[in-house]
Amino acid sequence: MTLDGSYRFPAPRARVWALLMDTTAIASCVPGCEALEPLGDDRYQAKLVATVAAISGSYEGTVAMADKVEPESYRLVIEGSGKHGFVNGESRIALREDGDATVVDVTGTMDVGGTIARVGQRLIGSVSKMMLDRFFACMAGKLGS
Amino acid sequence: MSSRTFGSAIRRREDPRLLTGLGTYTDDLSLPNMAHAAMLRSPHAHATIVSLDTSKAAKAPGVLAVYTGKDTAPALKPMPCAWLLPNAGLNIAEYPLVALDTVRYVGDIVAVVVAQTPYQAYDALDLIEVKYKTLPAVVDPEKSAKGTGAPIHASVPGNQAFKWTVAGGDADAAFAAPGAVVVHDRIIQNRLIPTPMETRSALAQWTAATGELTLWNTTQNPHIVRFIGSLVMGVPEDKLRVVAPEVGGGFGAKIAQYPADFLTCFCAMKLNRPVKWTETRSENYIATTHGRDHVQDVALCGTKDGKITGVRGTVWAGMGAYLSTAAPGIPTILHGLMLCGPYLIDNVKEDVYGLYTNTTPVEAYRGAGRPEATYLLERLIDRFAHAIGKDPAEVRRINLIPKFDNGHNVATGLTYDSGNYHGALDKIMAHVDYAGLRKQQAEARAKGRYMGIGICTYVEVCGLGPSQVAGAIGFQGGLWESAIVRFHPSGKVNVFIGTKPHGQGEETTFAQIVSSELGVDVNDVKVMHGDTDKTPMGWGTYGSRTTAVGGAALAVALRKIKDKATALAAHLLEAPVEDMDYADGRFFVKGAPAKAKTIQDIALMANVAWNMPAGMEAGLEASSFYDPPNFVYPFGAHVAVVDVDPATGAIDLKRYACVDDCGPQINPMIVEGQVHGGVVQGLGQALWEEAIYADNGQLVTGTLMDYAIPRADVLPEIEVLSTVTPSPHHPLGVKGIGEAGTIVSTCTMYNAVVDALRPLGVDTVPMPMTPERVWRAVQTAKKGA
Known part of the structure; x- marks a missing residue:
């Protein structure tokens, strides 16, 4: 399944890039994120609580940033699993300038399996998009602070 | 009341208990000291198992044991395929009960937990740590034939389980005939999930002192479970008892033999205490066999005035990750041989490719x-x-x-x-x-x-069907049926049958057969089924065979009873057998119906045996093994x-x-x-x-x-x-x-x-x-x- 979105930040690209690399900000903005601990080499150990359809549960896994081209783009690779299944995702995140603002384009794919795929299938796409939207809205909020 | 109930729309005697919640299904059974099993099933359709750590689960509250493939493989033979389709290059991949190093469908068993309660067992599943390396999967049979995904079994080139062909006449010539009208179609036979109201369940009890194992199991064919279970588990058939209590729908999905049932037995034997396992509904959807799943490219030809001259086609049948018990026979023998339908069609040809896919095994479905x-x-x-x-x-x-x-x-x-x-x-x-x-x-x-x-x-x-035909088409069993009819001294009757009615109403219809053949009140007949220790060998209820074959076995046994009853009545009435007549449960000398012996009189006299003809055994009981022609x-x-x-x-x-x-x-x-x-x-x-x-x-x-x-x-x-x-x-x-x-x-x-x-x-x-x-x-x- 694909997961795409574009988000506009009222800030210069370098500032947005720095924000997207700020793991403290990331950890506070990922919905349900309980921990994000660095493992080195741009890899992080993550713990997340999420609810899809009637299924809520915690997921543990790794988040890695790769192919970083500052301040233009990077790849985000997520592997997580929990008692209700697994989520593997990969997305390309590109930052482009748009006047004084910066637009972040996210194009990704997700592979979901286990109980969440069987029971929550119809909602996985919309829940994921909602989480993505919420994340970037939260990050945009950090710009002011 | 009249005893001639053949043809009467009498009410099903099964219904009062079934409709008022009094039916006893496998999961309703409890034994003292019973433990509960739960299966850890693969969330991946195709992956290698990189590591498997059960140590945390083993220490969880209430957990008695955790078993993986390493534990079960030495004790349990792989699941056998029991329909060895001939002349089809049948390639049966090994089907371990618990995955050893590779999982091949979402639902493949990776480990088994046994705990004091089912909830403790399910909770402990979450503590088993498995690292998988995923492999590409294929779910569509036609794509599987074209090499999509990673090879599913190393021993199976091209994922092809078999290629089977049916041909009669000359289909190619019919299609090439001048003026032939040809129509094509491409058909997706959608994959179905049988969805019986009762999910699958097993309860096993092991008696170490005698080496006897009892398995209560929701199945359409308890004798086949005993036969195959004995092979898989190494428990001799005479010491393995399989009981199918009330079965809440099968639709073909309860013909197959399943790893979880024998694993439940394995756990009971290892722990020396009763163990029960019952599927959840969502587990049923991935763990119990599916049906259909064909991709068909087919064509028909005929004349423009409406005469059909030929049918031709290619079928890609999805078999799932492993060949289930009877699976190879379903898209071949039971499909291809029926391509003429009720029509005069002289020329038929169809190639059927059975393909492994990374899906739940596909089997019989109604x-x-x-x-x-x-x-x-x-x-x-x-x-x-x-x-x-x-x-x-x-x-x-x-x-x-x-x-x-x-x-x-x-x-x-x-x-x-x-x-x-x-x-x-x-x-x-x-x-x-x-x-x-x-x-x-x-x-x-x-x-x-x-x-x-x-x-x-x-x-x-x-x-x-005819057992000789079953053998010729590779079915690893007979297809005859059996019945025992036992008259008690009071004239009441027990019928013991080898088939396993599970909703089809044969407790009623078989009593009607007895009533009609021998004139006993339909309410004086009890039909017993579903316990291998109590009923004669039989091959089960599927393929619309219970009345068609089992009913015939019953009729033959009843006619043996009638012959014996006639001979005994003749003896008691001091008349030659050839002078005897019968009507509606009464045996009498021709022309003298007033002085008759009823079947109940005969049942009593046969059971007390005070006055039997020379050479006649006591009792009024007969059995038959009926093999249809x-x-x-x-x-x-x-x-x-x-x-x-x-x-x-x-x-x-x-x-x-x-x-x-x-x-x-x-x-x-x-x-x-x-x-x-x-x-x-x-x-x-x-x-x-x-x-x-x-x-x-x-x-x-x-x-x-x-x-x-x-x-x-x-x-x-x-x-x-x-x-x-x-x-x-x-x-x-x-x-x-x-x-x-x-x-x-x-x-x-x-x-x-x-x-x-x-x-x-x-x-x-x-x-x-x-x-x-x-x-x-x-x-x-x-x-x-």
């Missing part, structure tokens, strides 16, 4: 192979009728095999037993006023309303009338009427019930049901929220009629009726919907024909026009 054959044939015939501009009913009439009473050979090599196909067609057409319906349709069309009429004729093969071939004709709204895609099923001929009916109400259930399950495939796998092998219709089964509120009154054509070889003339409805209703519904939309240029709608798909088919046709 009709098993025959719906897939009837469907393709009936769809092609409607296309053909349209191509030559003839009425579909007329094309069927032209091609139906004329009435026969005792044997008709068809091009696929089968010999149908008896048939009056025109009789069924005439009866349904008269009942629905077919000409009138066509007139109504023309009027509706003139007003812009899309009314459709589907009419199909069918024949099916059931009453499986042929299959039986029920047939019929169904009609569906629909209104389709092209703007919304909604289908309104206005009428469903059927004529089915299963020979003489022991209990017409039960026949009607079987037809109802069958029709509705077939309509389910046509309109709602589809197991959908994502390309990564995840079953996305994993709950009853997403897998739609028929509901009573969307169905019309089903009009059930019949004709009666006895089977020439069955002692009672009866044929099977359990699957007939499913075999023909899917195509009848399909043909009705396409018939409705033909004025819009629609010539196909994928199944299930949901409103969205109907709407899309209409849009596609509009664009093409």
Whole structure:
């Protein structure tokens, strides 16, 4: 399944890039994120609580940033699993300038399996998009602070 | 009351307990000190197991043991495939009960936990740490044949489980004949999930002191569970008892043998205490076999005046990740051999490729192979009728095999037993006023309303079957049936049968057979089944065989009883046996009915044995092992009338009427019930049901929220009629009726919907024909026009 979105930040690209690399900000903005601990080499150990359809549960896994081209783009690779299944995702995140603002384009794919795929299938796409939207809205909020 | 109950619509004696919640199913059973098992199942469709750590789970509260493939493999032989299809290059991949290093479908068992309570067992599953390395998966049989995904089994080149061919006459010549009208179709036989109300369950008790194992199991064939379980577990057959208590629906999914059942036994033996395992519904959807799943490329040829001359095709049948117990026989023997249908078709050829896919194993599902054959044939015939501009009913009439009473050979090599196909067609057409319906349709069309009429004729093969044939087609068992009839001194009767009724009502109908044959009150007969320690060997309930074969075994045993009773009555009445007469439970000297011995008198005298003829044994008991000389071939004709709204895609099923001929009916109400259930399950495939796998092998219709089964509120009154054509070889003339409805209703519904939309240029709608798909088919046709 694909997961795409574009988000506009009222800030210069370098500032947005720095924000997207700020793991403290990331950890506070990922919905349900309980921990994000660095493992080195741009890899992080993550713990997340999420609810899809009637299924809520915690997921543990790794988040890695790769192919970083500052301040233009990077790849985000997520592997997580929990008692209700697994989520593997990969997305390309590109930052482009748009006047004084910066637009972040996210194009990704997700592979979901286990109980969440069987029971929550119809909602996985919309829940994921909602989480993505919420994340970037939260990050945009950090710009002011 | 009259004892002649054969043909009476008496109420099912099963129903009071079943309808008031008093049925005892496997999961209702409890034993002292019983522990509970839960299965850890793979969330991946295809992956290697990199590491597996059960240490945390083993320490969890209440956990008694955690077993992996390393523990089970030395003790349990792999699951056997029991239908060794000959001349097909059958390539059976090893099917371990617990995955060793590779998982091949979502649901493959990776570990087993046993705990004090089921909840502790399920909780502990979450503590098992498994690292997987995923591999590409393939879920579509045709893509599997083309090499999509990673090879599923190292021992199986091209994922091909078998290639089987049926051929009769010269199909290629028929298609090449000058002037032949040829119609093609590409059919997706949607994958179905059987969905019995009772999920699967097993309870095992091991008695170490004697080496005896008892398995309570929801199964259609407890004796086969004993036979195969003995092979897998190494417990001798004489020390393995399998009991099938009440079974809440099977539909074919409870024929197969399953790893979880034998693993439950393994746990009981290891821990030396009773262990129970019961599937959850969502586990059932991935762990219990599915049905259908064909991709068919098929064609039919004929003359422009309506004579069908040939049928030809290629089928890619999805078999799932492993070959289940009877799986290879379903898309081949039970499918390909029925390609002539009830028609005079001289030339037939079909290649069937069985393909492994990264999905739940595919097995028998009500009709098993025959719906897939009837469907393709009936769809092609409607296309053909349209191509030559003839009425579909007329094309069927032209091609139906004329009435026969005792044997008709068809091009696929089968010999149908008896048939009056025109009789069924005439009866349904008269009942629905077919000409009138066509007139109504023309009027509706003139007003812009899309009314459709589907009419199909069918024949099916059931009453499986002669054991010699079973052997020749690679079925690893016999297909005879057995019965023991025991008269008690009071004249009450116990009947012990080898089959396993699980909703078909044979506790009632078999008592009716006893009543009719020997004149005892139907309420004086109790039918016992489902316990290998109490009942004689039998091969189970599937393939509409319980009455067709088991009922024949019962009739033969009853006739032995009657012979003995006649001889004893003659002795007691001091008359020669040849002077004896019998009527309605009374044995008397010809011409002297007043001085009779009733069957109850005889039962008492035989049991006390005070005055037996020289050489006659005491008791009034007989057994029989009945091996049928042929299959039986029920047939019929169904009609569906629909209104389709092209703007919304909604289908309104206005009428469903059927004529089915299963020979003489022991209990017409039960026949009607079987037809109802069958029709509705077939309509389910046509309109709602589809197991959908994502390309990564995840079953996305994993709950009853997403897998739609028929509901009573969307169905019309089903009009059930019949004709009666006895089977020439069955002692009672009866044929099977359990699957007939499913075999023909899917195509009848399909043909009705396409018939409705033909004025819009629609010539196909994928199944299930949901409103969205109907709407899309209409849009596609509009664009093409």
